[in-house]
Every structure is written in structure tokens, then in C-alpha cells.
Amino acid sequence: MTTPSTAQRYSSKARWLHWVMAGLIVLAYILILSRSQFARGSDLRMLVVQSHFWVGIVILIMAFFRIAERHRHTPPGITPPLEGVLRLTATVSHYALYAFLFAQPLMGLFTVLLEKGAVPIPLTQLSIPSPFGLSKDTAEILEHYHVLLGTIFYYVIGLHVIAAVWHHFVRKDNTLKRMV
Numbered sequence: 212m213t214t215p216s217t218a219q220r221y222s223s224k225a226r227w228l229h230w231v232m233a234g235l236i237v238l239a240y241i242l243i244l245s246r247s248q249f250a251r252g253s254d255l256r257m258l259v260v261q262s263h264f265w266v267g268i269v270i271l272i273m274a275f276f277r278i279a280e281r282h283r284h285t286p287p288g289i290t291p292p293l294e295g296v297l298r299l300t301a302t303v304s305h306y307a308l309y310a311f312l313f314a315q316p317l318m319g320l321f322t323v324l325l326e327k328g329a330v331p332i333p334l335t336q337l338s339i340p341s342p343f344g345l346s347k348d349t350a351e352i353l354e355h356y357h358v359l360l361g362t363i364f365y366y367v368i369g370l371h372v373i374a375a376v377w378h379h380f381v382r383k384d385n386t387l388k389r390m391v
Contacts, residue, residue, distance in 0.1 A: 218287045219287055220390070221284070221287060222280060222284045224280050225280045225284060225286075228273060228276060229277070230390075232274070232312070239270065240365075242259050242260075242263035243263045261333040264330070267316040267319045267320070268316060268320065270316055271312070278309065286389070287385075289386055289389070308368075311367065315360055321343075322357055323350075324341035324342075325345060325350035325353065327341070328341050328345050329341055374386075375387045375390075
């Protein structure tokens with residue numbers, strides 16, 4: 212475990228990554244939930260689903276930069292410091308959020324590669340071929356877990372937001388201020 216830095220806030224790059232990724236996660240959820248507004252097989256539905264996929268890929272790429280930034284700049288300490296269960300809960304929830312940033316897009320990517328045999332590039336007739344053979348059964352299992360994890364993370368993300376608000380208004384520490 213690294214020692215907290217003396218900085219009062221996360222680096223500007225870390226804050227930018229956090230908020231852009233938060234917006235992209237909301238967009239990914241909006242896109243996939245809105246697909247039912249369009250007829251199956253329609254171009255608009257396909258565009259919405261493909262956009263959901265590509266937003267997920269952007270999130271995955273940004274997650275690597277976010278981890279690198281976190282390793283480059285030690286997060287600022289929380290004042291007053293967290294102890295015991297609060298510290299453990301914060302650590303576990305952050306690891307879970309980071310795991311989600313990688314696992315969710317990867318499951319979506321492998322689902323498409325194994326189900327379709329290629330990744331379509333929106334608004335073109337082009338696609339990126341899969342290095343794997345088709346496996347509809349495996350794709351179906353991955354899609355099931357992709358959806359399940361997405362559902363679980365509605366709650367984890369909601370708890371993350373509630374915790375930030377609780378830290379700010381109830382505990383009155385600098386948790387939220389470090390990220391704004």
C-alpha cells in the first residue's frame with residue numbers, strides 16, 4: 212500500500228478520466244437500455260447496440276490510462292483518515308469498480324467476437340475479424356454474465372455515489388472534494 216500524497220486533490224488527469232468515464236458509463240447504460248425503442252434488425256437499433264459496444268471499448272482503453280495515472284500519482288489522503296471497516300469498505304469498493312471497468316467491456320468484446328466472428332465498425336461496412344472461432348454457446352454464457360454484471364453494477368455505482376454524498380454531508384471529510 213502506498214502512502215497518501217500531500218496533495219489535496221487527485222491530479223487533473225485523474226479527475227478528467229474519472230468524470231469522462233463516469234459519463235461514458237452512463238451513456239453505455241442509456242444506449243443499451245434504449246435499444247428496445249427500435250425495431251429488431253433495424254439500422255437504428257444496430258447503430259445503438261454498436262455504439263454501446265464502442266463506448267465500452269473506449270471505457271476499457273481509458274481504464275488502462277486511469278490505472279497508470281493512479282500509479283503515477285498516489286491518491287490524496289482522506290481527512291480525517293478512514294479507519295477499520297470504513298477503510299476496508301472503501302478499498303474493496305474501489306477494487307470492484309476498477310475490476311468492472313475491465314471485466315465488463317472485455318466480456319462484451321469476447322461475446323461479440325465469439326458470436327459474430329467480427330466486430331462491426333459503426334456507419335461502415337467494415338469489420339475487424341475475430342482471432343477466435345465462432346462459439347455461440349460460449350458467447351451466450353459471456354453475454355449472460357455481461358448482463359448480470361451490468362445489473363449488479365447499477366447498485367455498486369449507486370452505492371459509490373451515495374458514499375461520496377455521505378462522506379461530504381455526513382462525515383464531512385474531503386473524499387468528494389478530492390475528485391472535483
